[in-house]
Amino acid sequence: MSKTLFEKIIAREIPADIVYEDDLVCAFRDINPQAPTHVLIIPKKPIPRIAEARPEDHKILGHLLIKAAEVADRLGLRQSGYRLVLNNGPHAGEAVPHLHCHLLGGRPMTWPPG
Numbered sequence: 001m002s003k004t005l006f007e008k009i010i011a012r013e014i015p016a017d018i019v020y021e022d023d024l025v026c027a028f029r030d031i032n033p034q035a036p037t038h039v040l041i042i043p044k045k046p047i048p049r050i051a052e053a054r055p056e057d058h059k060i061l062g063h064l065l066i067k068a069a070e071v072a073d074r075l076g077l078r079q080s081g082y083r084l085v086l087n088n089g090p091h092a093g094e095a096v097p098h099l100h101c102h103l104l105g106g107r108p109m110t111w112p113p114g
């Protein structure tokens with residue numbers, strides 16, 4: 001099967017501003033930022049979206065959330081706050097079929113999202 005865009009970023013076949021990486025996850029800046037800080041945290045395992053995650057993925061997904069919060073801390077967002085978003089499917093605007101958690105911060109955000 002062909003690699004997803006984000007697998008190519010993990011493999012360094014496409015350049016990205018990587019801010020964190022370990023055995024299970026990779027975090028890099030979004031190419032089209034929607035906030036002053038916009039980072040995508042992805043599992044290295046190519047799970048297409050959260051609806052496709054399996055019970056055995058719980059360690060990866062828990063790790064991903066812990067690391068998202070650590071990245072937010074390191075980027076200075078702890079006090080001001082930030083938003084974590086998973087887009088699943090067409091109505092959510094999912095564009096890349098490789099699970100990714102958006103970390104958005106650096107400005108106030110409205111609720112509910114549009």
Ligand code: 5GP
Nearest residue numbers: 005016028029030031032087093094095096
């Ligand atoms: P989705 O809409 O699937 O939740 O989010 C996909 C995100 O990937 C978008 O925010 C988009 O800007 C980002 N993106 C798409 N292509 C690239 C790329 O080549 N590099 C990086 N760093 N981000 C990308």
